[in-house]
Amino acid sequence: MKQFVIIGNSAAGIAAVEAIRQKDKASKIMVVSDEDYPSYCRCVISYYLAGEVKEDKILYRPESFYKENNIELLLNKKVIRVDPKKNRIICEDKSQFSYDALLIATGASPKFPENIQGIKKRGVFGFRTIKDAKDIEGLLPVTKTVCILGGGLIGLKAGYALKKRNVEVKVVIKSKQVLSQMLDFEGASLVQQRLEANGIEIILGQDVTEVIGNGDIKAVKLDSGKVLASSLVVVGKGVEPNIGLVKDTEIKINEGIIANNLLQTNIPNIYTAGDVCEGFDLTLGKLSINALWPIAVEQGKIAGQNMAGDNINYDGSLGMNSLEFFGLPVISLGIYKVKDEGASFEEVKVCDTKAGLYKRLIIKNNILVGAILVGDIKNSGIFLRLIRERINLSPFKERLLHENFGYPDIMDFVKDKEKIYV
Amino acid sequence: MKQLYYEVKKCLGCKSCEIACAIAHSLTGELFKALKEEALSLPRKKVSSSGDKNYPVSCRHCKDPKCVEACMAAALVYDKEKGMVLHDESRCVGCWMCVMVCPYSAIRPNIKTKIPIRCDKCKDKDEPSCVKACPTGAIIWQEEVEVIK
Numbered sequence: 001m002k003q004f005v006i007i008g009n010s011a012a013g014i015a016a017v018e019a020i021r022q023k024d025k026a027s028k029i030m031v032v033s034d035e036d037y038p039s040y041c042r043c044v045i046s047y048y049l050a051g052e053v054k055e056d057k058i059l060y061r062p063e064s065f066y067k068e069n070n071i072e073l074l075l076n077k078k079v080i081r082v083d084p085k086k087n088r089i090i091c092e093d094k095s096q097f098s099y100d101a102l103l104i105a106t107g108a109s110p111k112f113p114e115n116i117q118g119i120k121k122r123g124v125f126g127f128r129t130i131k132d133a134k135d136i137e138g139l140l141p142v143t144k145t146v147c148i149l150g151g152g153l154i155g156l157k158a159g160y161a162l163k164k165r166n167v168e169v170k171v172v173i174k175s176k177q178v179l180s181q182m183l184d185f186e187g188a189s190l191v192q193q194r195l196e197a198n199g200i201e202i203i204l205g206q207d208v209t210e211v212i213g214n215g216d217i218k219a220v221k222l223d224s225g226k227v228l229a230s231s232l233v234v235v236g237k238g239v240e241p242n243i244g245l246v247k248d249t250e251i252k253i254n255e256g257i258i259a260n261n262l263l264q265t266n267i268p269n270i271y272t273a274g275d276v277c278e279g280f281d282l283t284l285g286k287l288s289i290n291a292l293w294p295i296a297v298e299q300g301k302i303a304g305q306n307m308a309g310d311n312i313n314y315d316g317s318l319g320m321n322s323l324e325f326f327g328l329p330v331i332s333l334g335i336y337k338v339k340d341e342g343a344s345f346e347e348v349k350v351c352d353t354k355a356g357l358y359k360r361l362i363i364k365n366n367i368l369v370g371a372i373l374v375g376d377i378k379n380s381g382i383f384l385r386l387i388r389e390r391i392n393l394s395p396f397k398e399r400l401l402h403e404n405f406g407y408p409d410i411m412d413f414v415k416d417k418e419k420i421y422v
Numbered sequence: 423m424k425q426l427y428y429e430v431k432k433c434l435g436c437k438s439c440e441i442a443c444a445i446a447h448s449l450t451g452e453l454f455k456a457l458k459e460e461a462l463s464l465p466r467k468k469v470s471s472s473g474d475k476n477y478p479v480s481c482r483h484c485k486d487p488k489c490v491e492a493c494m495a496a497a498l499v500y501d502k503e504k505g506m507v508l509h510d511e512s513r514c515v516g517c518w519m520c521v522m523v524c525p526y527s528a529i530r531p532n533i534k535t536k537i538p539i540r541c542d543k544c545k546d547k548d549e550p551s552c553v554k555a556c557p558t559g560a561i562i563w564q565e566e567v568e569v570i571k
Contacts, residue, residue: 015491043494047515053495057513060496294492294519301491322522327533331522377531381488381524406470407526408477414525419567421430421477 002027004307005089005097007079007245008105009033010042011293012274012300014061016103019304021069027308029071030097032089034078037130038063043293045133050161058130079106079245084267089245101269101307104246104257105300108239108275108291110154118211124233127158136162139232143167147220147230149208151178153323155236156191159200160325162234170201170228172208172220181238182321182332186351187358187372194328194356203228241276241289254278256289261313263303271307273299280316282388283334283369290317318387322377328356331380334387335362335370345369350401359401366393368400382407389415423505425566426543426550428478432560433469435476440465442555443480446544461534466541467552468530478552478561480541481528483507489520489529505566506545511537 004020006013009031017029039060047053066073081090088098110126112119123139125132136158146162148155151173159169171178177188178195192202203222210221211233219227241256252258252266256278263271263279274296281288295317302314320333338345346363355375361383362370368386382405386393393400396409411417441453448456448463456463467480483506490498490507497513498520500506516536521529529540544550553563 011494041495043517044515047495053513053515057495293494294488294523297491320522322518324516324518324533324536329518329531329533331518333522377518377521379527380522381527381529384523385525404471406468406472406477407479407528408470408472408475411472411477418482420426420482421428422562 002100003098004029004101004103005099006031006103006105007033007089008103008107008274008276009035009039009073009075010060010105010107010274011296012105012107012277012303013103014039015297015300016105016271016273016304016307017069017071019301020308023305023308023310025070029069030074030099031066031071032074032077032079032091032097034076035129035131036076038066038073038075040130042128042130045127045130046157046161048130048161049133049137049158050164052164082246082249082251082270084250084270087269099269102271103300103303103307104265104270104272104276105274105296105303106242106245106276108241110235111237111240112235113237116149116208116210118213119235121211121213121217121233122215123213123217123231124211124235127154127234127236128239136232136234140165140167143232145170145228145230146232146234147172147208147228148234148236149220150236150238151175151202151204152181152236152238153179153321154239155234156195156325157323158234158236159195163198163200167232168201169199170203170230171195172203172206172222172228174205174207176205178202179330179332182319182336183330183372183374184337184360187330187332187336187360187374190353190356190358190374191325191328191330194326198326239275239291241278241291243276254287258287259299261315262306262311263299263314264306271303273303279314282316282318284318288317288319290319292317292319292321294320315388320384322380328375329373329377331371331373331377333371333380333384334368336372338362348397348401361400363393363397366397367391368393379405382410385414386410423566424543424563425483425505426480426541426553427562427564427567429560429562430475430477432558433476433478433556434558434560435469435471436557437469438555438557439467439478439552439561440469442551443467443541446547446551447539447542461532464530464532464539466530466539479526479528480552481507481524482526483541483543484525488523488525492519492523494519506543507540509538509540509542514538 275291
């Protein structure tokens with residue numbers, strides 16, 4: 001009988017637990033989390049804050065999950081160190097636990113840029129945990145205006161939620177567009193228009209330099225010198241992987257914890273998955289972190305299977321995301337901006353700004369490497385498959401954005417053939 | 423458990439299956455009344471053509487479903503006994519992650535209701551409505567056959 005320890009109780013951690021239990025009903029599994037909540041749908045906190053999802057629907061697994069699967073769950077326990085030589089983890093409260101196989105799925109934390117004066121003040125929030133959502137919700141009765149720092153997914157989702165709760169929302173974005181980590185300028189403009197049409201104020205090309213107020217927050221100051229009245233601040237300036245517990249150990253890190261194709265670290269009995277995991281990126285062709293729920297689940301599952309004795313190869317992840325604001329669906333896959341214009345990239349594009357429609361496919365050497373779909377996300381799963389399986393587009397290239405393009409066009413070229421068409 | 427198969431050479435691309443599917447999943451279950459429903463019932467099956475053949479495309483209820491893995495709201499589960507991906511609409515937030523990862527693009531967003539639409543094999547009926555509706559018998563409803571790789 002083995003002892004499996006999983007640090008992290010979210011997408012990757014739970015997927016690993018379920019994968020281990022598929023193979024091994026007897027061994028001991030311990031899940032350690034620094035949050036005080038059983039596993040919940042982290043990405044749903046914005047819908048919770050918006051009032052669209054009640055708390056009873058936010059749990060990712062029923063409360064009975066841990067007992068049914070014979071899992072020891074330790075909440076409110078922060079692991080501060082992994083000791084690979086002695087095969088044990090050490091927690092902040094000095095407790096220690098040993099393992100035969102360990103999964104580090106500690107996720108990431110919001111960045112609070114230190115160059116912004118007053119960023120540590122009360123009333124400045126990240127937007128990552130159910131606690132963040134509840135703390136913000138608690139202040140709603142006394143909040144008229146919120147200032148969101150950053151125009152990424154987290155910032156915009158927080159802005160959307162607060163707008164739904166009738167708070168005045170101002171989003172301050174350093175770059176010249178919203179969602180600069182997943183969309184090109186044209187696609188982003190459509191999203192921006194939709195947000196603005198629904199009353200969210202977007203301020204581009206400016207940064208916040210100071211959060212003003214003693215005790216309660218009064219305003220934020222921009223680098224232009226302008227001051228925006230605001231009693232609540234949400235910071236959406238990206239996240240950083242939670243790697244503190246492996247710093248100065250022999251476990252190899254870069255930005256995140258480096259994983260091989262088995263999702264193993266350089267220490268064979270230590271695995272990593274999810275937002276902390278820096279693994280192979282299929283479209284970039286190098287190591288990268290793709291912090292996204294579906295990828296965390298995919299990685300957690302494979303890490304769990306391998307921890308339980310399998311030898312399953314993970315072919316890699318790629319940047320992708322799906323979101324919807326005020327009825328405008330948006331999907332971004334793989335490469336979304338072509339930096340090196342000279343390098344043999346081709347593109348197929350459809351743009352109808354009035355209809356709120358924008359589609360752009362990025363192709364290199366007849367292989368799809370990226371897609372942006374705004375307003376109509378049809379066939380996005382097929383585009384993802386074309387990217388993942390590196391399928392040569394020649395036989396159907398001119399049909400890619402055609403109204404009637406679909407799975408039948410690619411089925412002779414995909415890896416796993418099915419037998420439902422006879 | 424039973425699955426849908428398609429005898430492609432018989433498919434005329436008439437889309438009777440699409441219409442039958444949309445009606446079967448409407449509130450009233452009748453064509454003309456269904457057309458007047460506030461959120462129009464959309465077909466869970468779409469016929470696509472490739473070359474000179476037509477292929478009805480709908481959810482395969484994969485045994486290793488990508489959509490279930492991707493669902494960030496835990497609205498999707500794979501039910502082994504039923505051999506089906508089940509969708510709990512009360513948990514769904516309409517994030518379209520399932521649409522993004524479906525390898526067949528067989529899940530489509532209903533933007534109006536914020537709910538993805540996918541084949542549920544007409545779970546309350548003896549056989550799926552598309553099977554009955556197909557005038558040429560191109561849609562076959564039968565026990566699963568072993569896939570030969």
